[in-house]
Amino acid sequence: MSKIIIDKNRCKACYLCIKECPKNLIKVSDQTNNLGNRVVEFCDPNGECLGCAMCATRCPDLAITEVYRG
Amino acid sequence: MATQVFKIPEIYRKNAKYTFCPGCDHGVAVRLVAEVLEEMKCAENTIAVCSIGCSVTLYDFLNLDSLEAPHGRALAEATGVKRAKPDKIVFTYQGDGDFASIGLAESMHAALRGENLTAICINNTTYGMTGGQLGPTTILGQVTTTSPTGRNLEYYGYPIKIAEHIALCDGTAFSARVSLDTVPNIRKAKQAIKKAFEVQAKGLGFGFVEILSTCPTNWRMSPDKAHDRVREEMMPVFKPGVYKDITEG
Numbered sequence: 001m002s003k004i005i006i007d008k009n010r011c012k013a014c015y016l017c018i019k020e021c022p023k024n025l026i027k028v029s030d031q032t033n034n035l036g037n038r039v040v041e042f043c044d045p046n047g048e049c050l051g052c053a054m055c056a057t058r059c060p061d062l063a064i065t066e067v068y069r070g
Numbered sequence: 071m072a073t074q075v076f077k078i079p080e081i082y083r084k085n086a087k088y089t090f091c092p093g094c095d096h097g098v099a100v101r102l103v104a105e106v107l108e109e110m111k112c113a114e115n116t117i118a119v120c121s122i123g124c125s126v127t128l129y130d131f132l133n134l135d136s137l138e139a140p141h142g143r144a145l146a147e148a149t150g151v152k153r154a155k156p157d158k159i160v161f162t163y164q165g166d167g168d169f170a171s172i173g174l175a176e177s178m179h180a181a182l183r184g185e186n187l188t189a190i191c192i193n194n195t196t197y198g199m200t201g202g203q204l205g206p207t208t209i210l211g212q213v214t215t216t217s218p219t220g221r222n223l224e225y226y227g228y229p230i231k232i233a234e235h236i237a238l239c240d241g242t243a244f245s246a247r248v249s250l251d252t253v254p255n256i257r258k259a260k261q262a263i264k265k266a267f268e269v270q271a272k273g274l275g276f277g278f279v280e281i282l283s284t285c286p287t288n289w290r291m292s293p294d295k296a297h298d299r300v301r302e303e304m305m306p307v308f309k310p311g312v313y314k315d316i317t318e319g
Contacts (some may be wrong), residue, residue, distance in 0.1 A: 009087075014286075015221060015293070021296060036093075054077040058253055059097075060097030064076070065078055067076035070072030
């Protein structure tokens, strides 16, 4: 199953990844990180992630650290 | 079995965290350089020359041998490094103010001499680190802290189109302008950066890539709107494309 791994402590809440995801699987969470940013989270209850890595390619802060396709 | 399709390049320092503003495209540009060096398997043989501006922090993130040059003199220093160590891959990572304003003489003459170097220039149409002043690439009509009514032609003249100027130099092997506004353009940008390193590795001459980038903080807009601005305002003036490639045809 495809998935992404988000390092919440790198996220600066620019939310560019949210618009990039073709399946709208990235959402603003209700958590804040060490920097005080309201971070994003990956919600994929139905296993829709394509593993396209567009979010990771877009992320300017290396917060999406790994993407798996399969 | 899931295969890994994306990971952080190994040449990043452990737990490196960017100090750039949220949504700044510098982060993507640094990653592309890191990915290219990793793909070419030449990170251990590479020397980076950093400039002044937001781009200076490159050496905080990448595990490369690096030097810090005075403002604008990155390519002059890189010339010395490359001539002393011709077997090394030497590149500079500069902003537009550093490359095309205070460092224009160094940059142009490095290209004219055909130095075997790679230069990456981030064009965000403003001086980002110092608070968003008018720079050499500020577009006509653009409001900055030092041109509050917009850049006007009579007073400030035209912005410089760096990639075209560098392409006119006889020593240049590769000159291109790329953008980071969409994912497909980010992938094209990586190919251009790779080409700029390859011409150096083959000893063909000066490799140059100008990267259109955002500065959401000083443009006073959201990161998403900043990418719209790159598309709508910057790309009609600074047209992306390959302006010189001596390996083609």
